[in-house]
Amino acid sequence: LKTRISPPSGFGNPWLQLALSVIFVLVSELLLKRGASQTADLTNSWSWTGIGGLASPLVWLAIIFVILSFLSWLYVLKYIPLSIAFPLSRVVDALVPLCSWIFLGEMISTRRWCGIALVIIGLAVVARPVARMEERL
Amino acid sequence: VSWFSLTLIMTSLITFVAGQLLLKKGMDLTNDGSPEGFRGRFLFLLVSGILAMTISFFLTLGLLQRFDLSYLYPFQGLSVILIAITAAVALREKLTLQLAIGALLISAGIVLVSLS
Numbered sequence: 448l449k450t451r452i453s454p455p456s457g458f459g460n461p462w463l464q465l466a467l468s469v470i471f472v473l474v475s476e477l478l479l480k481r482g483a484s485q486t487a488d489l490t491n492s493w494s495w496t497g498i499g500g501l502a503s504p505l506v507w508l509a510i511i512f513v514i515l516s517f518l519s520w521l522y523v524l525k526y527i528p529l530s531i532a533f534p535l536s537r538v539v540d541a542l543v544p545l546c547s548w549i550f551l552g553e554m555i556s557t558r559r560w561c562g563i564a565l566v567i568i569g570l571a572v573v574a575r576p577v578a579r580m581e582e583r584l
Numbered sequence: 585v586s587w588f589s590l591t592l593i594m595t596s597l598i599t600f601v602a603g604q605l606l607l608k609k610g611m612d613l614t615n616d617g618s619p620e621g622f623r624g625r626f627l628f629l630l631v632s633g634i635l636a637m638t639i640s641f642f643l644t645l646g647l648l649q650r651f652d653l654s655y656l657y658p659f660q661g662l663s664v665i666l667i668a669i670t671a672a673v674a675l676r677e678k679l680t681l682q683l684a685i686g687a688l689l690i691s692a693g694i695v696l697v698s699l700s
């Protein structure tokens with residue numbers, strides 16, 4: 448049986464790094480969509496590889512955020528089981544529409560509100576045993 | 585939506601899940617101290633994990649140029665369930681009932697968010 452390594456506190460806290468990783472993903476997703484749309488050229492036979500997206504500076508900026516989120520994600524994986532860390536990281540799926548609503552004034556339909564609520568409930572269900580586990584440490 | 589597009593979507597999903605499993609296995613090694621052959625195995629897992637993620641990244645970029653994000657997103661919802669199951673099988677992580685229910689709720693929520 449593996450011994451559980453107690454994670455460092457402060458900036459090295461894996462839960463803080465999980466939050467950072469999520470924020471970096473959030474920013475990169477928005478940049479990627481904008482960059483990819485700007486450079487879309489479906490007449491090119493290589494367009495399915497997505498390589499044409501590299502013509503956009505926004506895509507390169509997004510790649511930097513992808514790398515940052517990747518580094519904190521690797522750190523998260525060192526300490527947190529994948530089957531817990533990954534579902535929690537999908538909080539980004541509730542954050543993207545929420546940010547669009549708050550900052551961009553986009554409308555959110557009833558169905559979408561229900562989806563956001565489901566994601567948050569699911570996160571709470573996954574996070575509860577984790578919170579208890581951390582308390583015992 | 586053609587079979588070709590659907591194949592691309594599934595490939596991007598499978599390479600993503602495989603990449604996550606490889607990276608997790610690699611990072612788990614760093615907790616085991618430094619057993620014999622650690623460097624080689626660690627580098628192999630990390631590089632193949634990054635390779636799988638890179639393939640998934642470019643496939644997704646290509647798909648984003650063809651389809652709306654709202655069409656592609658429900659497929660990403662599947663990744664939560666897939667990872668919870670494959671982590672239990674391949675990495676022997678504990679898949680509790682609570683975790684399975686939570687993963688299902690998150691996946692269903694992602695699908696609902698992107699349908700509207």
